[in-house]
Amino acid sequence: xxxxxxxxxxxxxxxxxxxxxxxxxxxxxxxxxxxxxxxxxxxxxxxxxxxxxxxxxxxxxxxxxxxxxxxxxxxxxxxxxxxxxxxxxxxxxxxxxxxxxxxxxxxxxxxxxxxxxxxxxxxxxxxxxxxxxxxxxxxxxxxxxxxxxxxxxxxxxxxxxxxxxxxxxxxxxxxxxxxxxxxxxxxxxxxxxxxxxxxxxxxxxxxxxxxxxxxxxxxxxxxxxxxxxxxxxxxxxxxxxxxxxxxxxxxxxxxxxxxxxxxxxxxxxxxxxxxxxxxxxxxxxxxxxxxxxxxxxxxxxxxxxxxxxxxxxxxxxxxxxxxxxxxxxxxxxxxxxxxxxxxxxxxxxxxxxxxxxxxxxxxxxxxxxxxxxxxxxxxxxxxxxxxxxxxxxxxxxxxxxxxxxxxxxxxxxxxxxxxxxxxxxxxxxxxxxxxxxxxxxxxxxxxxxxxxxxxxxxxxxxxxxxxxxxxxxxxxxxxxxxxxxxxxxxxxxxxxxxxxxxxxxxxxxx
Amino acid sequence: xxxxxxxxxxxxxxxxxxxxxxxxxxxxxxxxxxxxxxxxxxxxxxxxxxxxxxxxxxxxxxxxxxxxxxxxxxxxxxxxxxxxxxxxxxxxxxxxxxxxxxxxxxxxxxxxxxxxxxxxxxxxxxxxxxxxxxxxxxxxxxxxxxxxxxxxxxxxxxxxxxxxxxx
Numbered sequence: 001x002x003x004x005x006x007x008x009x010x011x012x013x014x015x016x017x018x019x020x021x022x023x024x025x026x027x028x029x030x031x032x033x034x035x036x037x038x039x040x041x042x043x044x045x046x047x048x049x050x051x052x053x054x055x056x057x058x059x060x061x062x063x064x065x066x067x068x069x070x071x072x073x074x075x076x077x078x079x080x081x082x083x084x085x086x087x088x089x090x091x092x093x094x095x096x097x098x099x100x101x102x103x104x105x106x107x108x109x110x111x112x113x114x115x116x117x118x119x120x121x122x123x124x125x126x127x128x129x130x131x132x133x134x135x136x137x138x139x140x141x142x143x144x145x146x147x148x149x150x151x152x153x154x155x156x157x158x159x160x161x162x163x164x165x166x167x168x169x170x171x172x173x174x175x176x177x178x179x180x181x182x183x184x185x186x187x188x189x190x191x192x193x194x195x196x197x198x199x200x201x202x203x204x205x206x207x208x209x210x211x212x213x214x215x216x217x218x219x220x221x222x223x224x225x226x227x228x229x230x231x232x233x234x235x236x237x238x239x240x241x242x243x244x245x246x247x248x249x250x251x252x253x254x255x256x257x258x259x260x261x262x263x264x265x266x267x268x269x270x271x272x273x274x275x276x277x278x279x280x281x282x283x284x285x286x287x288x289x290x291x292x293x294x295x296x297x298x299x300x301x302x303x304x305x306x307x308x309x310x311x312x313x314x315x316x317x318x319x320x321x322x323x324x325x326x327x328x329x330x331x332x333x334x335x336x337x338x339x340x341x342x343x344x345x346x347x348x349x350x351x352x353x354x355x356x357x358x359x360x361x362x363x364x365x366x367x368x369x370x371x372x373x374x375x376x377x378x379x380x381x382x383x384x385x386x387x388x389x390x391x392x393x394x395x396x397x398x399x400x401x402x403x404x405x406x407x408x409x410x411x412x413x414x415x416x417x418x419x420x421x422x423x424x425x426x427x428x429x430x431x432x433x434x435x436x437x438x439x440x441x442x443x444x445x446x447x448x449x450x451x452x453x454x455x456x457x458x459x460x461x462x463x464x465x466x467x468x469x470x471x472x473x474x475x476x477x478x479x480x481x482x483x484x485x486x487x488x489x490x491x492x493x494x495x496x497x498x499x500x501x502x503x504x505x506x507x508x509x510x
Numbered sequence: 511x512x513x514x515x516x517x518x519x520x521x522x523x524x525x526x527x528x529x530x531x532x533x534x535x536x537x538x539x540x541x542x543x544x545x546x547x548x549x550x551x552x553x554x555x556x557x558x559x560x561x562x563x564x565x566x567x568x569x570x571x572x573x574x575x576x577x578x579x580x581x582x583x584x585x586x587x588x589x590x591x592x593x594x595x596x597x598x599x600x601x602x603x604x605x606x607x608x609x610x611x612x613x614x615x616x617x618x619x620x621x622x623x624x625x626x627x628x629x630x631x632x633x634x635x636x637x638x639x640x641x642x643x644x645x646x647x648x649x650x651x652x653x654x655x656x657x658x659x660x661x662x663x664x665x666x667x668x669x670x671x672x673x674x675x676x677x
Contacts (some may be wrong), residue, residue, distance in 0.1 A: 334644065459615075459619045459643040459644055459645035459648055460613060460614060460615040460616070460619060460643055460645065460648045460649075460650065461613065461614050462611065462612065462613040462614075462647075462649050463611075463612045463613075464606070464609050464610065464611045464612070465609065465610040466608070466609045467608060467609075470610065478647070480643065480645035480647045480648045480649075481645055482643075482644035482645050483645075486647075487645075487647045499612070502612060502613070502614055503602070503614055506600065506614050506615070506616045506619070507599060507600060507614075507616055509616060509618070509619065510599070510616070510618055
């Protein structure tokens, strides 16, 4: 958290409708690259093998025609897509037959990311993604811009957002707070007003991870731990099988064992090396009131989430990480970061010493109220239900084999007793806590999860009681928060406290 | 300018528990029974055309009838568990036969309120109010509101919602 270099003041990107980089169409066309190459390769192989019939010439013609149409489509789409950087909003016009006019007010920005793929870096280009509140069609992608324009647009949008939220005084056309003033909002007519400019914002570094810590964080994540666990389990199983078979291990069994172990090691190394590239140069910092995360070697990502737009923070660890005393955090914005490629846009704090968690969260949000409150455990009836449910979950799938191999198969059902330690472990951890700023929900048997939800971001609350829960006087509480990643909450709270929290927590958001 | 219809019952916003309009039972029953009935009739017709055993055809028909009766019973039970209260600052909904759901949506979180009317609802003069917040998971669908009150209730809630980006 050392103050470092000041950030250059923001200047206004040129106004007026502009197109993205002309290379956009070429990149769109190149995205077909693999498909095209594979088709060409197939055609070539067929030709070599003499499989091509008399109609080969016609097939080639169709193929070229399809390619040309696709290429032209990319060019036309690029030509008809323009963006206009306004004082208060970004306007995007696109579409050939049906024109779409989209207005993105800077004040509503939830997250703004700069993404540079390896190819884009070679050409000095970048893709800018702007998210307004969650839902459909709320992500605007400006692909591709030259890097300088993209960075300038991002800085401008953030500065204007801050100015707009500072108060109604920062009216359109009087954006003094940003250090640049657009006179009368006329396109291109900009002039600076140095006497009104605030001191340039300072970047405060919160967390930097070197290769070693990135590797540690990635290798102790649930995925690799599970792979190693499964690999060892398979090795033990193969070993036991061999011993039971006749004592002397034969060559085949040793081969399988070696294959399993080497396969496990290769998988883990691949994950580790991939992560070293993905999270190379990991740096989390605060500029003004925005969280900035930058990482990546071949694929550079710069994520920006305004602090006020943080919807919740999830703290996760697993048995290995607990032994090492580290946790990881996910800072959720309201942007669409659901799955697939979007998951890479989550602001993740890969690794943090557990003892630093309260201080880190307070520094991250610049609010001591974010320190996680103590968690109140659930009632004894919740413990009973936790155990009974898990015993049932384990035993039910074993019921058919147990019945089929009666009476010896009844021993299968004893495996259901595994549900007892599982349920007890899950119950030991579960609980909720409420502080003046936020509510916290803890859960998980092996992988522990702590959800921190600020009262200010709760949209609504739900509780539900199944038939069995009603008999035990319990209920499930869920808080609805904007953004992807489900609704934080807790199973099997006492009915009365679930009802009270459901009525109380959403009202505190005022 | 259109004349403004009278305000609906919860004009006081004092949290008095409200039942849904009883006609909503017909909407729910029809919603599950009509498709079931159509499938049953089609199955019976096809079975008798291909000359299936009479017992099989009768069984399928009976299954359909039982399903329709069950749908009606469920609709009645569902209506009996439904209850909504408009408080000064939030709307509270309670419903569910097998699993009891309860939710609370503060007015200041409302982003949008839709009034939806399906074909059966239109025939019976009912509307559904769908409250939307910035969270996709919010459960705030208020069915069985008499159509003449729906717009007024929507306006009443929107006035309470105020102007805020609420994310």
